[in-house]
Amino acid sequence: EIPPGPTALSMSCQEQAASREPRALHVLACMGGEDPDGSEPSSEFSDVSISLKSSDSRSPASSSTSLPKFAQRSRHDNEEEETSDEGPCAEDEVSDTTEATMPDTEACTEEQGRGAARTSSGGAERQLSAPRKEQGWEAETEGAERALSVLSEDQQTISVALEGETPIFPRFNEQRYRFWRVLMPAPRSGGQIELYVDRMTGAVVVVKRMPRHRLLESPEAYHRANPGELEDLWQELVLTQRLGGPGPDQVPGVCPCHGAYLSRCGDTLLVSEYLPGGDLFDIASSFGEPGVSREHQAWPIVCSLLEAVLALHSRGVAHGDVSLENSLRHRSSSSRVMLVDFGMAVTGDLSHTTGIRGKPSYQAPEMHTEESYDARCADLFACGVAAYGLAIGGYPWSSTRPSMCLAFGYAWRHGLQAFLHRRRVTVGGAKASVASCLSPRYLHLLSVLLDFEPTRRFAIMSFNLRSRDEA
Numbered sequence: 244e245i246p247p248g249p250t251a252l253s254m255s256c257q258e259q260a261a262s263r264e265p266r267a268l269h270v271l272a273c274m275g276g277e278d279p280d281g282s283e284p285s286s287e288f289s290d291v292s293i294s295l296k297s298s299d300s301r302s303p304a305s306s307s308t309s310l311p312k313f314a315q316r317s318r319h320d321n322e323e324e325e326t327s328d329e330g331p332c333a334e335d336e337v338s339d340t341t342e343a344t345m346p347d348t349e350a351c352t353e354e355q356g357r358g359a360a361r362t363s364s365g366g367a368e369r370q371l372s373a374p375r376k377e378q379g380w381e382a383e384t385e386g387a388e389r390a391l392s393v394l395s396e397d398q399q400t401i402s403v404a405l406e407g408e409t410p411i412f413p414r415f416n417e418q419r420y421r422f423w424r425v426l427m428p429a430p431r432s433g434g435q436i437e438l439y440v441d442r443m444t445g446a447v448v449v450v451k452r453m454p455r456h457r458l459l460e461s462p463e464a465y466h467r468a469n470p471g472e473l474e475d476l477w478q479e480l481v482l483t484q485r486l487g488g489p490g491p492d493q494v495p496g497v498c499p500c501h502g503a504y505l506s507r508c509g510d511t512l513l514v515s516e517y518l519p520g521g522d523l524f525d526i527a528s529s530f531g532e533p534g535v536s537r538e539h540q541a542w543p544i545v546c547s548l549l550e551a552v553l554a555l556h557s558r559g560v561a562h563g564d565v566s567l568e569n570s571l572r573h574r575s576s577s578s579r580v581m582l583v584d585f586g587m588a589v590t591g592d593l594s595h596t597t598g599i600r601g602k603p604s605y606q607a608p609e610m611h612t613e614e615s616y617d618a619r620c621a622d623l624f625a626c627g628v629a630a631y632g633l634a635i636g637g638y639p640w641s642s643t644r645p646s647m648c649l650a651f652g653y654a655w656r657h658g659l660q661a662f663l664h665r666r667r668v669t670v671g672g673a674k675a676s677v678a679s680c681l682s683p684r685y686l687h688l689l690s691v692l693l694d695f696e697p698t699r700r701f702a703i704m705s706f707n708l709r710s711r712d713e714a
Contacts, residue, residue: 409461410481415504415512419443420450431586432476433457434510438517447517448501453480455509473563473598479586480513482560486585487515494558496551498571498581518581520572523548527567527632532670533680541633542685543578546708548629551582552622553704556593561618563587563600565625567632589618596621603642604628608655609697611644620697627692627700634685635668635677639693659693 420439426449428435434452441448453476459465462477480503485492487500499516506512526544530537548570555562562569564587573579587600596618599610607624609616631639639662640651654662663678663686670680678686691702 409463410477410503412503412505412511415506417507420448420514423447431474439514447519449515449517451513451515452506453511453513455511458511473600474586476586478588478590479584480511482585482588482590483513483515483583486555486558486560492558494551494554494560496547496554496580496582498583515583518571518574520574520577522572523567523570523580523629523633526572527636530633530636533635533668533675533677534670535682537636538634538681538685541630544580544633545626545630545688547578547580549623549626549703549706550708551580552626555582556619556622559590559593560585561589561593561596561622562625563589563618563622564602564605565622565629566602566605567629570629593618601625603644603647604638604640606643607697608643608651608695617697620700623692623700623703624697627689630685630692631689634681637668639666655695659690659695663689 419442421442423438423440426436426438429451432451433454434457437450437452439448439450440446458476459468462475465475465477466472483497483500484503486494486497488502498518501514501516504512504514523544526540530540548565551570552562552565562582562585564584565582569582569584571581571583573581589596589600594617595615597615599606600618600621605625605628607616607621610621628639640648640654642648643651646652650662650666653665657665660678663681664676666677667674668677668680669675681689688703688706691706692700694700
């Protein structure tokens with residue numbers, strides 16, 4: 244029962260909301276277009292075209308046709324839209340001539356210092372009907388629940404560290420670190436990302452400046468001033484140091500951290516290693532057309548991302564905002580991934596998490612349909628979206644909120660396999676299904692990570708990620 248008409252999508256680097264710090268491959272839902280078989284357009288999801296174009300896109304008005312309103316709204320307006328009961332299509336109608344833009348080359352190499360994009364929760368959500376279960380799914384995930392015991396060994400280690408007194412940070416050594424330049428603003432934390440040169444080693448470091456008026460004098464004061472805010476700057480300071488700094492709590496796959504310090508003006512400075520290789524968004528934007536070559540490049544990166552996330556889970560921490568923008572390339576290997584930005588992280592009881600975390604395309608659907616969810620399962624779903632982006636060059640859907648995205652609605656109703664066979668991308672000037680561009684191995688990976696049954700995603704632990712470079 245596949246609708247005959249297409250829903251054309253084009254990819255843009257415009258931020259998913261105007262206030263978000265990192266870039267995002269933004270899916271612009273259009274209602275125009277014509278299928279190659281000549282069928283008429285439809286409001287149902289059917290066919291897509293994806294295009295990536297490199298240009299300076301600091302301003303949302305960089306395309307020849309103005310972007311849809313939802314791509315230009317402020318964070319406050321975006322929250323209001325997400326709590327609305329209206330459908331997504333009324334104001335998303337743009338012509339197929341809308342150009343997709345990407346940041347310039349200099350901007351693409353300077354993403355490692357940025358914080359994560361956030362989407363605040365709010366409003367009553369309409370419930371989705373349960374997706375259809377495919378036969379034999381119990382057998383496919385046999386042993387996955389037993390593997391969860393591996394994740395629970397050290398879960399109390401980090402959570403206990405967050406229950407202590409207010410951290411006291413040493414003074415920033417301005418004699419050792421010489422200011423170089425501002426990399427970019429950090430609106431969510433109220434500060435900015437700066438580059439410094441370590442006079443002692445000659446290395447460049449990234450400094451995330453958190454203003455005193457934003458951080459306040461203690462975690463308690465911060466939480467009182469920001470009730471209901473899921474992004475916790477104090478937690479980011481503690482976790483980044485514990486997970487990325489030298490010591491027994493250091494987790495492989497977390498960007499190395501040199502510590503947090505207090506500046507002369509009272510701002511807190513979080514100092515991390517500078518990774519000039521850029522983030523996975525840069526990689527997804529630079530690969531060629533979907534196919535064997537692109538998948539061969541994407542596979543080891545996806546394996547490294549999964550290893551980092553699973554290592555994090557083994558320490559009792561869920562990232563909460565896994566995305567292409569929050570995953571950086573290590574300087575020693577183009578396929579080694581380092582995670583950054585732990586402001587939305589979850590500690591303690593990961594299996595009963597509340598609150599909507601992450602960017603709209605990456606949010607696990609259970610965030611919108613259940614009272615609580617497993618934060619580890621949500622991280623794995625986000626890894627699946629990132630894996631899709633690396634292999635295809637765009638997002639599978641713009642949002643997983645009920646009734647907000649035709650593409651996700653189609654996948655939910657008909658199943659992921661039907662979605663991947665119906666989804667179209669342009670390869671060699673012709674349209675082809677996503678499923679035809681990927682190997683059975685990669686399709687199986689996506690089917691596990693993007694499974695709408697959250698616990699079935701744990702089957703990824705049975706994958707041999709160490710054999711990432713094998714054909």
